[in-house]
Structures are given as structure tokens and as C-alpha cells.
Amino acid sequence: VSIVPVGKDRLAVDIPHREGGEKEQIIDEKTINTIREQLQKSAILNLYLTHEQNSQDTINRINGGDFVLNSQIVEFDENTDRGSKDRPGGPDKLLLQDEVLIKGSDVTNASAQLESAGWVINIKFKGEGSDTLYDVSNKYKGDGRTQMAILLDGKIISAAVFNGAIPGGNCQISGNFTENEAKSLAVSMRNPLGVQPNIIFEESFPPTLAKAAIDQGIRAGLLGIALTALFMMIFYRFAGFIALIGLTVNIILLFGILAIFKADFTLAGIAGVILTIGIAIDANVLIYERLREERATGKGVVASIQAAYEKAFSAIFDAQITTLITAFVLLWLAEGAIQGFAVTLTIGIIVSLFSALLVTRVCYNWLKGINPKLKFTPVLSKKNINFLGLTKKTRLLSILLILVSIGWLGYKGGDSLGIEFAGGQQLRFNATQGTTQDQIDELVNDNRSEGSKVPQIQKLTPIGQDKTIFSVRVSDTDGETVKDALNSSGLADGQIQSQQIRSQVAGEMLTTSVIALLAGLVAIFLYITFRFEFSFAMGAIIALVHDLVIVIGITVLCGLELNLILVGAFLTIAGYSINDTIVVFDRIREGLKTQRGAQDAVMNNAINSTLTRTILTSVTTLLTVFALYLFGGPSLRDFSFAIIIGVLVGTYSSIFVASPVVAFWAKWKKINLRREILDAEQETVESAATTN
Structure with a gap:
């Protein structure tokens, strides 16, 4: 049984099915009912003294309209000897003082024990509670009238006179308890909640249903891996084979770490694995496109490999870190399945860095002796597209898409929210x-x-x-x-x-989801500002907001309702979009440091240089996500559909939105980006020299 805190005042309790021979069996309804009852017991334990006017006559007079100062009428629990109508053993109500004598928070231990008269519960109080119990029992011992009533959840479960002083804070509750009742009450007393819990949402999944959905996800994942492997082999040939070795190590490590931490294998986890594959492939594509460029300059294989890994490192690192930021935001704010997705994605990103930068590099070092000939399938011929010159047209397209998205979302209003958010x-x-x-x-x-x-x-x-x-x-x-x-x-x-x-749960889910999206945007903006110049941070965040607004609008326009799984998709899209943008920005910064010429020309050259990588990464990601969409079953279809739209829009914005915004911002603020970058690099060098 898994118990996970959700928000400030809720818990999620997952009760798995159990194995039963060859067939899987669901826990029987009787056991489920017992768990329900246990969950709804607050076990608020308090001890009271009977009022000095306690009698049936006084209780009758109060019921008739009389008033007795500082008193309250409390019933016996129906499961006790006196509370049961079938076993009358005295009055079914007592007149108690209205001030608590000892609180349940003073209980240090409670245990069930079988004695000759039946099951009893032994309680031990601490500190002030123990002292109060001794003082009161010593004061009223032997008077034969004053009783100490023990209340559990507002009902009397035991009441007795004091035969003597009670030292050490020990007390015993006796009553008509069965073994299960006594043990259950003892557990509740050891862990009192202090409030009355309520079950606000309950959902059951037959194991065969979950198994079918997971099997569909696994088949989709295997197909995605196969398509990606084929794609890499076609375009990168021998280097693609090395990438597959790294990918295999990646998957083995990912599942190994998940197994070590005993993580549940869920549909959301499968989605995280498939996205991890896309991230790992992207890192390899970045390296190999650099390798293609180095080989084109006439360098040898060994020198080209070394230069490719060195030049690709910063782009890979920054891209992975920004995706990791979105995963951390999900871990922090998300719940349930989305949090499981975030766990898988977090581990996957870390493992991907290891496999892409270390495992594949080691493979090439082993092959130095045979000096492999690295050939690549050409994708695009030499490119010299004036992307910034298309800004006016693409700006109109972006504005149109944003206006349509916002307009449609405004028109739909609350109708765009799924039942998870609306109740x-x-x-x-x-x-x-x-x-x-x-x-x-x-x-x-x-x-x-x-x-x-x-x-x-x-x-x-x-x-x-x-x-x-x-x-x-x-x-x-x-x-x-x-x-x-x-x-x-x-x-x-x-x-x-x-x-x-419940609408209460739905409202909290919606609020948490909005906070998660905003927190993700802020965190990414801060990181880009730290790693790059402010102009680049503005370009990245505007492109990111552009992508999210359009993707949300298109998903709703296509008939999907916003739910938790889509929020996870939107944050994933944020990571993917910023990943694409950072690769372009990294090349722009490199160009401004090493190339002469106008700022716009350098930016155009950078976008053209990364265009092959952008296309190949988008295609490999789409292959895995399309497999998820077509064969992952209905549980993952909405998620994968949103990712598909996000990949397309993110690819567009990294080319036609992010860089033009940087160029516009720099011109508007009269910023010399080349000077800013060189000055920042000089400061870093001087700082490092001072430290050493």
C-alpha cells in the first residue's frame, strides 16, 4: 500500500492487487471496506471527568430545557457494553465537564492485548498528560462517584471510577472490542490525525485493465525504439551504430535505477522512457552534426571526433539542464501519474548525458586502432536561407495562430476544462x-x-x-x-x-497545474539569463510562451479537454522547445565570437548550420511519439497528440521566433551582442585566473 501526501491537506492511498496463484485477484470488497473505515477514523482521543451533577435525572432535565454550567452530554459508542442496545449495562449517556482533562496528543503508545475478560487497549501518556492522570486519580480515588470518561471521535468508549492513584501515565480501556477493533483503535491512537478525514475521490482499476494499457504502451515504446534505430543507421551509418550502443546502455541504466528505487512501472513512466529516448538521440545528433562539419573541413577521424564532442558539449549540457528544470518542477508540484512521469524523465536525462557524452566517446576511443571511416547520408545541401528576412511573414503567422488560440480558449471558457479540473x-x-x-x-x-x-x-x-x-x-x-x-x-x-x-479536488488540481506551468517558465527564464545574455533570455521565453499558447489552443480546437496528462505534456513541450532554441543560441554565440560580419548575417548562418540537426531531431522525436499515438492506447493518445503538435510548433519557433526576437531586442535596446559576449567571456577568464 502506497500513501503519498498531496498538497497541504490530502493524501493519496494506492492499494495494489495481490497475486493469487496463476491468476491475479483484486482485494475483496470486505477488505476494501475495512480500509475505507480505517482511513476515515480520525482517532481523536480525549479524556474527560464526569460533571459533579452527573445523573440520569440531570440529563433528562437538560434535555427538557434546563441549563447546567460547564457541562456536555455525551453518548456511549454503540460497540461498548453500555452503548449497545442488545447488551444494556447502565446509562447510555453521561454528563461530562466541557473542559478536556487529557488530550490524545499526549499518548505515546497504545497496544491491543487479550485478557480474560476480552480484548483491551493499553495506553501510555507522556509528560503533562501523565502528571494530570496521576493527580486526578489520586484526588478522586475511592469516592465511588467521579468517573474518567475516555472519548474516541466524540463517543465514550470507556468510563470508570478511580480505585486508586495511577502512576506512570498508564491507562487501560476495556469494552466490547473484537480483535480487529482493538488493534485498529490502537493503531489510530498511536497515529491520531486530530481531524476528521473524508474520502473525497475513489477510483478502482482492475489489474487486467491496467495490464492491457501498459502492454499497449510497451509495444508502442518498442516500435518507437526500432524506428529510431533504423533512422540513425540510415543517416549516420557506422556512427549510428555507436549511437545505438549508447542508447542500449541508456535504457539498461534507466530501468536498473528505476528497479533499485522500486519505482512503479506505469503508463506515465512509459511515456517518460519514450521521451528519454528522444532526448538521448538528440544529444547524439548534435555530436554527429558537429562531426559532419569537422570532417567536411578535411580533418582526420580522431581529430574530428574530439572537436565534435568538445563543441557539442555546451549545447547538450544547456539543453538537458533546461529539460531537467521542467522535470524538477513536475516533481515538486505535480501529483500521481505526472509525478511518476517526472521521476522517469529526471533519471532519463541524467543517464542520457552519461551515455551520449561518455559511453559513445569510450566506444570511439576503443576503435582508434582500426581508424573507422565515418560517412554520413547527406540531408540538406549547403544552405544559405535568409531566415531573419522572413520575419515579417512569420510574425503575421505567429500572431494569427496566437489570436486564434486565445480567442478559441476565451470562447470555450470553462468548457475547455476536462472533468479532472471541473469535477x-x-x-x-x-x-x-x-x-x-x-x-x-x-x-x-x-x-x-x-x-x-x-x-x-x-x-x-x-x-x-x-x-x-x-x-x-x-x-x-x-x-x-x-x-x-x-x-x-x-x-x-x-x-x-x-x-x-469532487470539485474541491478538481479546483486544487487546476491551481497546481497553472502554478507548475508558471514555475517552469520562470525557472527556465532564470537559467537562460544566467547562462546567456538577457537578450537571449527574452527570445527564449517569448518563443516558449508562443509555443505553449498555440499548442494549448490547437489541442482545445481539436476537441481535447485540458486535463492533468496534458499539463504534463505542456511542460514536456516547454523543455523540448527550449532545448531546440538553446542549440541555435549556442551556435549564434559561437558565431558572434569567431566570425566577422553583421549580427543578422551571423544569426542566419547559425540557424542554417543547425537546420539539419533541427530537422533530424524533430523527425526522430516524432517517430517515437507517433508510435505512442498510434499504438499506445487511449490512455496515452491525448498526451502524445499534444507532444506531436508541440514538436512541430517548437521546431518552427526555434527558427522563426526565438532568434528574430533576440535580434529585435538587441536593436531596440541598442545592445552590441558581440561585445556583451566577448566581455562576459573575458570576465570568466579573469575570474578563473584570479581563483587559481
Whole structure:
């Protein structure tokens, strides 16, 4: 059982299925009910003294309208001897003082014990609680009238007179406890929450359903790896083979680390693995494009390899760090599946740096003796496109896309939010033989009210079984109507499980998601400002906002509703987009330091120099994500669709938005970028010399 804090005042409890012989079994409903009851016990334990006027007559008079100062009437718990109607053993209520004698927070230990009279609970108090217990018991010992009542969650579970002083803070509760009740109460007393917990959302997943979804994700991942491997071999030949060795080590290390930390293998984790593959390939493409350039100058293989790794390092490092920033933001703010995705992505980025910069380099060092001939498939001929000269046209296109996106989001308003953010109900059921997706779609849509949220309908056929399971998420207003329609239609086989998605949870999810996006943008902006000049930071953040606005707008325009999995996709897109932009910026800074000529000419040359890398990286990433979209099942389809749009928009913005913004900002503020870069480099050299 996994218990994870969510926000400030919520917990997420995951209860896995257990293995049962050859077949997997779900924990039985009785056990689930026991866990539900345990979770909702606050175990607020307090001790009170009976009021000096405690009697049945006084209680009757108070019930009749009389008032007794500093008193309260409290009932016995129905499970105690006196509280049970079947076992009357005295009054079912007591008149207690209204001031707490000893608080439950003073409990240091509680344990269940079997004695001749039945199960009892032994309690030990600490400090002030122990002293108070001794003083009071010593004062009232032997008076035969004053009782100490022990209240658990507002009900009396034990009340007794003091036969003598109680030293050491030890106390015993006796009652009509079963073994499970006594042990459960003891656990609750040792870990009192102090408040009354409520279950605000509950969801169940049959193991066969989860297995089917995960198997689909694995198949998609394997296909993505195969396509990427083929692509690398075609374009980089022998060097592509070396890259595949690094990628293999990458995947082995990634799964090994996940296994060491006993991380759960989930759909979100599979998405993280597939994205890690794209990141690893990008690092290799950066190195190999540098290698292609070095070989074109006539350098030998060994010298070209060394120069390629040295020149590609800064771009790889900065690109990976910015993606790592988005992963850290997700780890910090996200919940559930998205946090699992962030864990996988974080480990994957670190492992990718190791495999791309060290493993592949070691492979080349081993091959020095045979002096391999490195040949590459040509992608683009010598390029000299005036990208900055196209700024006016691309600016109009970007403004148009942004206006359409913002306008559509404004038009949709709250309707653009999925049920996870808006609240609703989830229905899960086995479908009768022969039921189709179209039948369920038609029935659900025919029974939804006008203006309600678009239903989310998922269909999965568990592996090894003939039955089909449907999961339907609808608005609160449609929940009962759709459920009744399913029952009367004969499309549902057996009971329909219904869980509420509370608006409280939905609102918190939405707030957290917005904060995560904003925190990611701020963190990336700060890092780019630190590593580059402010002009580059402005270009990067404007391009990033440009990408996110357009991607969010297009996803909603295409009929998707915003949910948690899409928030994870948007942050991933932010990392990918900034990755692309940094590669171009790194080449611009290098050009301004080493090349003569106008600033715009150097920028154009930098964009042209990285164009092959940009195209190849986009294609390899799209191959893996397309595999996820086509074969990853409905659980990952929205995520992969958003990533596909993000890759396309991010590629466009790294060429046509980020660099033009840098050029515009520098001209507007009359900034000499070449001088800024050279001065910053000189300061770094002088600082290093002073330190040494």
C-alpha cells in the first residue's frame, strides 16, 4: 500500500492487487471496506471527568430545557457494553465537564492485548498528560462517584471510577472490542490525525485493465525504439551504430535505477522512457552534426571526433539542464501519474548525458586502432536561407495562430476544462458481448444535458479475456442519467461502479497545474539569463510562451479537454522547445565570437548550420511519439497528440521566433551582442585566473 501526501491537506492511498496463484485477484470488497473505515477514523482521543451533577435525572432535565454550567452530554459508542442496545449495562449517556482533562496528543503508545475478560487497549501518556492522570486519580480515588470518561471521535468508549492513584501515565480501556477493533483503535491512537478525514475521490482499476494499457504502451515504446534505430543507421551509418550502443546502455541504466528505487512501472513512466529516448538521440545528433562539419573541413577521424564532442558539449549540457528544470518542477508540484512521469524523465536525462557524452566517446576511443571511416547520408545541401528576412511573414503567422488560440480558449471558457479540473463522475463497467464503442458513444451523448462537459469514454479489452471494459467520465449533472440509461439498455454486464470526482479536488488540481506551468517558465527564464545574455533570455521565453499558447489552443480546437496528462505534456513541450532554441543560441554565440560580419548575417548562418540537426531531431522525436499515438492506447493518445503538435510548433519557433526576437531586442535596446559576449567571456577568464 502506497500513501503519498498531496498538497497541504490530502493524501493519496494506492492499494495494489495481490497475486493469487496463476491468476491475479483484486482485494475483496470486505477488505476494501475495512480500509475505507480505517482511513476515515480520525482517532481523536480525549479524556474527560464526569460533571459533579452527573445523573440520569440531570440529563433528562437538560434535555427538557434546563441549563447546567460547564457541562456536555455525551453518548456511549454503540460497540461498548453500555452503548449497545442488545447488551444494556447502565446509562447510555453521561454528563461530562466541557473542559478536556487529557488530550490524545499526549499518548505515546497504545497496544491491543487479550485478557480474560476480552480484548483491551493499553495506553501510555507522556509528560503533562501523565502528571494530570496521576493527580486526578489520586484526588478522586475511592469516592465511588467521579468517573474518567475516555472519548474516541466524540463517543465514550470507556468510563470508570478511580480505585486508586495511577502512576506512570498508564491507562487501560476495556469494552466490547473484537480483535480487529482493538488493534485498529490502537493503531489510530498511536497515529491520531486530530481531524476528521473524508474520502473525497475513489477510483478502482482492475489489474487486467491496467495490464492491457501498459502492454499497449510497451509495444508502442518498442516500435518507437526500432524506428529510431533504423533512422540513425540510415543517416549516420557506422556512427549510428555507436549511437545505438549508447542508447542500449541508456535504457539498461534507466530501468536498473528505476528497479533499485522500486519505482512503479506505469503508463506515465512509459511515456517518460519514450521521451528519454528522444532526448538521448538528440544529444547524439548534435555530436554527429558537429562531426559532419569537422570532417567536411578535411580533418582526420580522431581529430574530428574530439572537436565534435568538445563543441557539442555546451549545447547538450544547456539543453538537458533546461529539460531537467521542467522535470524538477513536475516533481515538486505535480501529483500521481505526472509525478511518476517526472521521476522517469529526471533519471532519463541524467543517464542520457552519461551515455551520449561518455559511453559513445569510450566506444570511439576503443576503435582508434582500426581508424573507422565515418560517412554520413547527406540531408540538406549547403544552405544559405535568409531566415531573419522572413520575419515579417512569420510574425503575421505567429500572431494569427496566437489570436486564434486565445480567442478559441476565451470562447470555450470553462468548457475547455476536462472533468479532472471541473469535477464530475466516473462510471466503470463490463460491457455485454458484442457491445461496440459506437453504441456506448451514442448512448452517453444522447443522455448528456445540453452544455455539459464532453464525456471521456475509454474502451479496453483485457488481455486473455473476452470481456470489454468501458470507463466513462461525465459531468455531475449527467452521472445518474447516464448510469440509468446504461442499466436499462442492456449494454452493461453486471454492476456499474460509480466514483465521484469532487470539485474541491478538481479546483486544487487546476491551481497546481497553472502554478507548475508558471514555475517552469520562470525557472527556465532564470537559467537562460544566467547562462546567456538577457537578450537571449527574452527570445527564449517569448518563443516558449508562443509555443505553449498555440499548442494549448490547437489541442482545445481539436476537441481535447485540458486535463492533468496534458499539463504534463505542456511542460514536456516547454523543455523540448527550449532545448531546440538553446542549440541555435549556442551556435549564434559561437558565431558572434569567431566570425566577422553583421549580427543578422551571423544569426542566419547559425540557424542554417543547425537546420539539419533541427530537422533530424524533430523527425526522430516524432517517430517515437507517433508510435505512442498510434499504438499506445487511449490512455496515452491525448498526451502524445499534444507532444506531436508541440514538436512541430517548437521546431518552427526555434527558427522563426526565438532568434528574430533576440535580434529585435538587441536593436531596440541598442545592445552590441558581440561585445556583451566577448566581455562576459573575458570576465570568466579573469575570474578563473584570479581563483587559481
